[in-house]
Amino acid sequence: MSETVCADVSFGIGGFAFYLAMVAIVLRLPWAFSPARAVIGVALLAYAAVVAAAAVFGSGGNFWTVSIVFWFTTLLFLMAFGAVYKSVSLRILLDLLGRPGHAGLYSAILARYVVAESFENRLIVMQENGFAVPTSAGYALTDKGRRLAGAVGALHHLFAIDRSG
Amino acid sequence: MLPARPAVSPDEMTLAPMLSLEFTIAGAVIAALVVSTALPLCLLVVARLPLLAGRNAVQFLVSVLIAIVAWAGVLLLVPAARPTDAVEVAIGAMLIGSAVLVYLEIWGLLSRGYTLSLIVTIHRAGSPLPADELARRYRGGEGLEWIMRHRMAGLEAAGLVQRTGDQLVLTSRLGRAAAWSYRAAIALLGLRMTG
Numbered sequence: 495m496s497e498t499v500c501a502d503v504s505f506g507i508g509g510f511a512f513y514l515a516m517v518a519i520v521l522r523l524p525w526a527f528s529p530a531r532a533v534i535g536v537a538l539l540a541y542a543a544v545v546a547a548a549a550v551f552g553s554g555g556n557f558w559t560v561s562i563v564f565w566f567t568t569l570l571f572l573m574a575f576g577a578v579y580k581s582v583s584l585r586i587l588l589d590l591l592g593r594p595g596h597a598g599l600y601s602a603i604l605a606r607y608v609v610a611e612s613f614e615n616r617l618i619v620m621q622e623n624g625f626a627v628p629t630s631a632g633y634a635l636t637d638k639g640r641r642l643a644g645a646v647g648a649l650h651h652l653f654a655i656d657r658s659g
Numbered sequence: 660m661l662p663a664r665p666a667v668s669p670d671e672m673t674l675a676p677m678l679s680l681e682f683t684i685a686g687a688v689i690a691a692l693v694v695s696t697a698l699p700l701c702l703l704v705v706a707r708l709p710l711l712a713g714r715n716a717v718q719f720l721v722s723v724l725i726a727i728v729a730w731a732g733v734l735l736l737v738p739a740a741r742p743t744d745a746v747e748v749a750i751g752a753m754l755i756g757s758a759v760l761v762y763l764e765i766w767g768l769l770s771r772g773y774t775l776s777l778i779v780t781i782h783r784a785g786s787p788l789p790a791d792e793l794a795r796r797y798r799g800g801e802g803l804e805w806i807m808r809h810r811m812a813g814l815e816a817a818g819l820v821q822r823t824g825d826q827l828v829l830t831s832r833l834g835r836a837a838a839w840s841y842r843a844a845i846a847l848l849g850l851r852m853t854g
Binding site: 496498499517518521522529545548549552553554555556557558559562563565566569570572573574575576578579582583584586587588590591595596597598599600601603604607608609612613616617619620625626629631632633634635639640642643644646647649650652653654655656657658 | 707764793837844849
């Protein structure tokens with residue numbers, strides 16, 4: 495591997511390490527940002543810093559190589575982060591780990607994770623993001639919610655997705 | 660006689676090498692970019708194959724495999740895309756990998772997105788839905804129970820849990836290792852709330 499390519503890869507991987515450090519700090523700050531938004535925002539800032547560093551400290555480094563190495567590793571992390579942050583399955587495993595004999599009633603887990611927490615959390619998410627509002631007749635979509643549902647419906651039709659969820 | 664003025668001032672000489680980024684892109688990487696861009700089109704065709712109807716994960720996997728084979732074919736058959744070294748192949752592969760991760764996230768949301776599915780369920784109903792009715796109509800009438808069945812089937816198939824009567828039990832090795840890893844990840848990231 496040539497010295498330049500080696501430096502480009504180092505910038506990409508170094509940038510990813512910098513990003514991880516920033517994420518670990520930002521997620522511990524008592525801000526009101528949602529963790530999902532924070533990790534994406536920090537990724538964009540870290541990327542700008544990496545490109546700037548490669549331009550200033552690198553000797554003729556390749557923009558594409560630095561970018562691809564940075565984003566590939568960062569996207570791998572974001573996928574894993576998404577699983578950690580949102581996965582109901584992983585939360586069930588953690589719940590069982592803390593129980594005597596690492597076992598729990600199937601019906602109780604269903605009630606807690608699927609009905610009580612998971613479902614109700616999604617209803618809150620829909621309201622917080624302005625997609626739906628509770629009315630006397632039940633949950634109704636807002637204009638924003640209808641636009642989103644229309645776009646999703648069109649994509650479902652385009653990709654022949656009959657059922658989702 | 661005055662000394663000849665340098666063509667570039669000392670300031671320019673120090674600044675010029677300071678901001679240097681190369682924007683050339685190798686043929687193998689361009690081929691990877693083209694293949695990555697075309698992946699949704701491939702998915703569009705694969706998703707309509709009767710043999711794979713309703714199997715969203717398999718549809719995505721088949722599309723990715725086709726994209727990889729197409730890229731390999733271009734590298735072998737198109738002289739301009741032929742890689743000069745292994746690094747170009749690795750960078751191209753990372754580019755396709757990045758695109759796959761982005762598409763996977765979008766595909767996952769479209770085919771498995773919980774919140775999106777609830778929004779679509781209300782939209783299809785055409786009128787407001789109470790929470791219990793929304794839960795009942797979820798996923799075309801399969802209801803919330805479907806999620807639990809689906810998740811449990813996945814966890815059991817992965818060897819992370821097993822069912823003994825009405826109990827759900829964490830498996831001694833894989834299940835505990837996954838749960839411990841999850842706990843460590845939450846602590847490392849400093850997440851206060853998940854789910």
